Amino acid sequence: MTALPTHRPFLDLPPLTGASGTVRLPGSKSISNRVLLLAGLAAGTTAVHDLLDSDDTRVMLDALRALGCTLRDDGGVLHVTGLGGRLHVHEADLFLGNAGTAMRPLTAALAVLAATQGGSFTLAGVPRMHERPIGDLVDALRPLGCQVEDLGTPGYPPLRLHGTAGGTLAVDEPIRVRGDVSSQFLTALLLALPLVAGTRDVVITVDGELISRPYVEITLNLLARFGIEVERQGWSRFTIPAGSRYLTPGHIHVEGDASSASYFVALGAIAADGGAPVRIEGVGLDSIQGDIRFVEAAQAMGAQVRGGPGWLSVHRGLWPLKAITLDCNHIPDAAMTLAAMALYADGTTRLTNIASWRVKETDRIAAMAAELRRVGAVVEEGADFIAVTPPARDAWRAAAVRTYDDHRMAMCLSLAAFNPARVPVRILEPHCVAKTFPGYFDALFGVARARPEDVPVITVDGPTASGKGTLAAEVAQALGYHLLDSGALYRATGLAVMDDGVDPADETAVARVAGLLDLRFDGGRCWLRGQDVTDALRSEQAGMMASRVSALPAVREALHGLQLAFRRAPGLVADGRDMGTVVFPDAELKVYLTASAAQRAERRHKQLISKGISSNIQALRADLEARDLRDSSRTVAPLKPAEDALQLDNSVLTIDESVKRVLGWWSERRPFGG
């Protein structure tokens, strides 16, 4: 299961130039939540493979649990034991966040179950969920005899569904539902009404033009996997045959999310020019998801796409991309990605028939128009269309783009970082991607390239125990940047030298050890030659040895390239002695951190005590003063502030105050204003 992204107020993307490599997609949200509901209604246990782990699936899982389903995670495979069509729990208050794929089908299923088996259920969500219409579904359910009570604005969640045991539903006549606002209402009925198709056919008819048909196809496809073969006449009449019962298929695999694939298809079209393609795994041309047809739209704009079962491979074709006019009714979600691709087209791209954008996580037409304008595009919007003209080269602006708690806004706008003007993009509230793709930014940085000189660096240099490591780690965490603890490289060299019995004064031999250092950092731990040396690195012995070997010019030279390699998107915070003076002389912000020797000795003392190591404060102070002297008097890369460094004496500052000071300096240097 993926880790959730940290809540940070913004993530800055440096200008990006190219992309290649492989992305493994998380499971489809639409398939995941349908499969969960079907497994929850069926009898027996369904093993669900490759389920999406995200905000929207989490609220569905919580709901199933509250309703009495048994969920067991077995090494990434989720075993769901369903209700077999019988309510186990007759009262529950369910919180469904902003997940339309949970709210709509659960409303239908619980309305039907409460009306026939008795019970009372409330369904609520975040404030935005209470602005997303559900009236068409309620209007379809009430004539059947379902009791649906509006707890807020009529036609919107929250709702209460209730009924008494033994109730029957009026399903002899066709059930009518509107299909022109959201196809999710029809999907909800299709998923729920097999519950009452025991003795007679249940017929659903659609009023108005049905939009987003591919999503209804996913519903029909998954119903079939669970034993329910719906008969379809055109797109206006659906029959659930008498005797239909949910039968678990035993095992079911969730495809990768085709909408999530769209960002990487676009990435390939924009940035995989020459060399290796962007390869996407988890969804392919055989996908049952309608959004796979985004591939055709991307091809029309110039993308070169190949694919097979479960994979896609994308190169840049035409450049600039070709502006298109497209009716996007068949790919409502992925079409947003076309609006971002339009930033790189040779004219105005018009996306039409997208009125449903206005009732999604946010009003996506208004949001997209506002944020594309912020980066410099010219945008026209109407009730059901958007037209995007790319910025002229000098009209691109370094913008802080808002994301409206809408995952797709964040992912789409990230593509603006490939702009030819080489301006960075600030994504506000970036954790909204957790709705469907918690690891999105890691996946993006895994395949996107930036010129090293475009990747921002903050350096923190200073004497021992001044708090550099602590400050650097906190600043990196706050900004979502990589961290380089350069002292660890010298310490690791010291450990390896001791391990190999090399004479620490033999410059050539020590430099050879440094050049072959097999070092790996992962999740706050450090491995040297495959061994976890996180604690050994921090020992005083390793520190002393580091101080000795670091004075050797050939050793510093041998570790230089390794340090430069840490400069990767989205940015780097590097701490040490010569980060600002030698290794990253072009760093955008250089901090020289000091504290009085007395303070530093006391901090080190406390640090050692907290690790259960006894020490003498006088000896520590003598030790660190000796180290300061050696570090600042050596001929190569001596410890000293860079000329353009900002000095920070934190003798009387807390860690928090120091971090705030540095983040304040950083924001003053960023080009985003405010």
Ligand SMILES: Nc1ncnc2c1ncn2[C@@H]1O[C@H](COP(=O)(O)OP(=O)(O)O)[C@@H](O)[C@H]1O
């Ligand atoms: N501003 C500060 N105020 C008080 N203690 C601090 C401050 N900064 C760091 N410390 C503490 O001092 C100790 C040494 O900090 P560390 O980051 O390891 O220093 P360095 O990397 O410079 O050797 C740690 O225990 C840390 O928690």
Ligand SMILES: Nc1ccn([C@@H]2O[C@H](COP(=O)(O)OP(=O)(O)O)[C@@H](O)[C@H]2O)c(=O)n1
């Ligand atoms: N960029 C760097 C970082 C560390 N070093 C050396 O490596 C030793 C250990 O560095 P460190 O940052 O882990 O040490 P502390 O400040 O935590 O004591 C220092 O005493 C320096 O001599 C260096 O020379 N250049």
